[in-house]
Amino acid sequence: MPPMPHLMLFPVALAVALATPAYAEEHHAHVHHAHVHGVAKLEVAVEGGSLSLHLESPLEGVLGFEHAPGNDKERAIVAQMRKAMANGSALFAPTSAAKCRFVDSKLEAPTLDAKPARKPEKQAKHAEQAHGDLDADFRFTCAEPAKLTGMEVRLFNAFPKMRRIDAQVVSDKGQKATRLSSKMRFLSW
Template sequence: MRYVAQLLTLVTLFGARAVMAAPPHAHQHGAVTLAVAIDGEQLSIAMEAPLDSLLGFERAPRSEAERRAASELLARLRNGGAALFKPDAAARCTLVTAQVRADVLEPAAQPAPKDGEHADIDADYAFKCTSPNLLRSVDVGLLDAFKRIRRIEVQVVGPKGQHKATLERPARTIPMQR
């Protein structure tokens, strides 16, 4: 439980996104960041991605086709978390919640980014695992689902410690332990 206390302290002090944050210049098209944590029966996955990596643009949709693509993306991320992230079957994990935020795409959005600014999409997925001790890896379907993604940077925190991983095609599996 020590690792959970450390992670919770970081989250409390800096906010969940700050734990994953990189310097402002680190926003890179084609790169996605994941923070993965296992705490008891809960598996949490937080994703941050430039909208361009998932959608092809980083601004409010301008045409009907862009509005449709944005709506489909939001629905896919909100409803497809179990398809995008597949924990080991032996761990018997079930998706409990999926929260997706992309202010620039939402009807009541914040002001759109100015020219040259970047817009991201944030998503948080929570799974309940009835056999968390059997969780050895998580299969990630993002590289298959979104062809613009070239690299996924992953931070993992679990009962055996923490580690980083990088996924690039054809790799798609996050090891939960090292």
């Protein structure tokens, strides 16, 4: 006597039912910037005589903390960081033969403008949930763009807590990704 066909159909039907739940709905595309302490991201765009840089870093890497300054010491650290970021020619050294000139920089760090925590030291112990990022843009113009082939990134000198920079260069030669560290500071394209 042959096996009853419906006994075989049942597990197949069950498997199909299990394979088609709306799992896609649980799979939200959370597009977060990676927030890893010590790791920054640098986007470099080379276009003719203009060199534009966009830096993203956890505040920890440039300040050592990630909350609005709550005392004089923290305010001084923030002021020093803002001063360093305003001096783009000390942070980035494009090929000298290209005669690039630092134009300006712009910094955004909403966390720093937030209301200061009442007791930042005490809060910091529990503040695993509190993170903050910084976005900074730097612009250079170069008189001899044909000679512009790279730049030294000196952020590691100014911000020793920064351990790694994932850099991405877009130029007329295409795209290039480079991982920088204090021992590997040159970006070439």
